[in-house]
Each structure stands twice: as C-alpha cells, then as structure tokens.
Amino acid sequence: MRALVLDRPGSPETLHLADLPLPVPEPGQVRVRVEACGLNPVDYQIAASGHSDWAWPHVLGLDVVGIVDALGEGVTSTHVGRRVAYHGDLRRPGGYAEYALADASVLAPVPARLDAVSAAALPCAGMTAYQAAVRRLRAGKADTVLVAGGSGGVGGFAVQFAALAGARVIATASAHNTDHVLGLGAHQVIDYRSEDVAARVRELTDGRGVDAVVDTIGTASATQGLRLLSYGGALAAVAGRPDLHALPPFTTAPSVHEIALGAAYAHAGEKARADLAHMLADVMALAADGRIDPMLARTVALDDVPDALVELSGRHVRGKIVASITPGPVTRSS
Known part of the structure; x- marks a missing residue:
C-alpha cells in the first residue's frame, strides 16, 4: 500500500x-x-x-x-x-x-x-472542544465563555459548542479572522494583537469576569484566563496547564480541567x-x-x-x- x-x-x-x-x-x-x-x-x-x-x-x-x-x-x-x-x-x-x-x-x-x-x-479538534466545552465546563445559557484562539481547529469548535448551548461567547483571534469567528457563533471577538485581552474581557463583562475559559494557546494564556474567571468559574486547558500560583488560594475558587484526548489509549x-x-x-x-x-x-x-x-x-x-x-x-x- x-x-x-x-x-x-x-x-x-x-x-x-x-x-x-x-x-x-x-x-x-x-x-x-x-x-x-x-x-x-x-x-x-x-x-x-x-x-x-x-x-x-x-x-x-x-x-x-x-x-x-x-x-x-x-x-x-x-x-x-x-x-x-x-x-x-x-x-x-x-x-x-x-x-x-x-x-x-x-x-x-x-x-x-x-x-x-x-x-x-472532526475527531481530534471536535472531540477535544466537545470534551472541554460540553463535558467538562458544561457551558449553558447563563454563562459567558471565553475561547482563547477562536479561529483554530479546537477553538473554532469550542466557539460553536458554547454558542449552541446558549452561552455568550467571547473569543480571541487576529483581526482578519474576526468575521470567521463571529460566523461560528461568537458574540464578541477580541483582537489579541492590538487589544489588551484582559482589559477588554473585564470591559465586556462589567468587571465580573467570565464563567468559563477554553484555552487552546498555552500556559501563559491559560494563566491569564485563570485570572479572568469569576467566582466559581472553570477553565479547560488544551495546550498547557495554567500556573495556579497566579491566584491566591481560597479566593475565586476556580476549577481547572486538563484535556488530553489521546491519553485514553495510554x-x-x-x-x-x-x-x-x-x-x-x-x-x-x-x-x-x-x-x-x-x-x-x-x-x-x-x-x-x-x-x-x-x-x-x-x-x-x-x-x-x-x-x-x-x-x-x-x-x-x-
């Protein structure tokens, strides 16, 4: 063959x-x-x-x-x-x-x-996003979800799953991908190249922060996402764990979910x-x-x-x- x-x-x-x-x-x-x-x-x-x-x-x-x-x-x-x-x-x-x-x-x-x-x-990216947004974060109508990296494979599916569940979706992407990500169901798109993502999220949520984060970028981005969670919020890390030391213990009480689809085999x-x-x-x-x-x-x-x-x-x-x-x-x- x-x-x-x-x-x-x-x-x-x-x-x-x-x-x-x-x-x-x-x-x-x-x-x-x-x-x-x-x-x-x-x-x-x-x-x-x-x-x-x-x-x-x-x-x-x-x-x-x-x-x-x-x-x-x-x-x-x-x-x-x-x-x-x-x-x-x-x-x-x-x-x-x-x-x-x-x-x-x-x-x-x-x-x-x-x-x-x-x-x-669909399999790798779609299932990873499904496990993150649907299985672990359980995004719903009362939630605001931040998707870091909304134009990529996992991020694009995460935007869709969260929007399908009725959540308000904020996504990060470069400016030339804004229309694409909005078309997938995002309500707001933040240009990570020209905007301060953390400040913009705070502005869009009236300072409250988001209920859930799907991070597809890496440890630094996931750590920033951890800081943007409201009390009791949850983060799904696809590309790298956040640094838990970034938050004082027993404050916003976040939960962190590591997504490792292929580990089901090993x-x-x-x-x-x-x-x-x-x-x-x-x-x-x-x-x-x-x-x-x-x-x-x-x-x-x-x-x-x-x-x-x-x-x-x-x-x-x-x-x-x-x-x-x-x-x-x-x-x-x-």
Whole structure:
C-alpha cells in the first residue's frame, strides 16, 4: 500500500511516500481502507521527537475515516463495508496511508448524510472542544465563555459548542479572522494583537469576569484566563496547564480541567476508549444535522500533506485541513 512515512524524528518536510506491506488486523482490531485523514498540530509536534513505541518507518495521522476492510478475531461490533471514523492511538501507525488498523472499540459509524472528508475534520479538534466545552465546563445559557484562539481547529469548535448551548461567547483571534469567528457563533471577538485581552474581557463583562475559559494557546494564556474567571468559574486547558500560583488560594475558587484526548489509549481502560467512539458519534451527528460546521478549510492529496503540515505549524490556519486518500503510484522524494 502507499503510505506517507517518517524514517526518523524530523520536520514535516522529511515525510515521503513509500510502499508498505498491507497491515493485518490483530484480535480486536479492524483494517480500514482510508478515504480521508485530518491534519492536526500533534502530527508535526510528535514527528519532531518521535515516540519510544514507534517502529520505523512510521506513519502519522490520527483522524481517520474510511471503509472497514477486514476484521480481526473476535470483532462483532462492526462489519466489512461500513464507513467509520476514529481518533487513533499516536503510539501506533496512523492514517496517512491507503490502509490503517484501529481498535474496534473506538470506531464510530459515519452518518450517511456526512461525507468522508467532512467527517475527517472532526475527531481530534471536535472531540477535544466537545470534551472541554460540553463535558467538562458544561457551558449553558447563563454563562459567558471565553475561547482563547477562536479561529483554530479546537477553538473554532469550542466557539460553536458554547454558542449552541446558549452561552455568550467571547473569543480571541487576529483581526482578519474576526468575521470567521463571529460566523461560528461568537458574540464578541477580541483582537489579541492590538487589544489588551484582559482589559477588554473585564470591559465586556462589567468587571465580573467570565464563567468559563477554553484555552487552546498555552500556559501563559491559560494563566491569564485563570485570572479572568469569576467566582466559581472553570477553565479547560488544551495546550498547557495554567500556573495556579497566579491566584491566591481560597479566593475565586476556580476549577481547572486538563484535556488530553489521546491519553485514553495510554493511561485509561476500555471504558475510556469506548467513550471516544461515543463522543465522536455525538459530534458527527451535530455536523450531519448542520448544527455545527466541520470548518473544512481545504483538502490536499497525500503527497501534499508535508507542505500542509508546515503551513499548519505556523499556527495561522483557519479551520481544518484534510487529506483525501486516493490510489496512486508510489514515489519517493529525494
């Protein structure tokens, strides 16, 4: 099969096409004929250092949509020919290939009214935002929610989920992304490049602060968000924990939630892995019903993924990029 492989830790430019043996599903696994695979920042981040569990060459790609092609021993939860989606285990070979293996327990059937490419835009970013805004923060009609990084993948979905729940949404984004983020459901957008975010949040909330924060930027931003919470507020940290020492103890009494979607494979049991399928089914149903936008920016061919990952690493991509996997000749870049 054709696959985009990494021979050793490195930058996205070192990825190249190769011909690999067709994988054979083990007990409890299925083989998927890949139709589409979503690109995520974790791809280039982990490529730079590699992983101790990888065998070389390694195939990246976590957000896979395709047709079940073969069943491993004991699999009765799905059938050959079904279109499924899943968020994969970063310790294992991924979906930048014509075929991939997955645990049967993490598969979510793709609704018939949702195309494969749109479905592949949803797993990592959509499920992370869903877990943050819906599961952990439980955003609702009486809440004001701050989304730091509202134009990115996770941030854009968080804006949508919070708005869908009836919350007032304040988001940060650069000025040229303001209309995009407002279109996703934000009520106000703060230009983090030209405005003082903390001062503007205080102004917009009459000094009260916000009830919840989804931070997709990093530790410094999450720490600022912690200071902007009203009494009893909650923060979901996607890209880095806040410094709890920034607040005196027993004052605003915040709660902090760390979101680590992929840790369900390495640090949890079967129940948590099965929940990945449940969450993804919920997210895909919302997209299929038109209640959330998959935010598909564009599709790329398999051999264009390295350039797209370089672009993604610049942290200015609006929405999601998805690789459409189609049969083709095997070539190797020099």
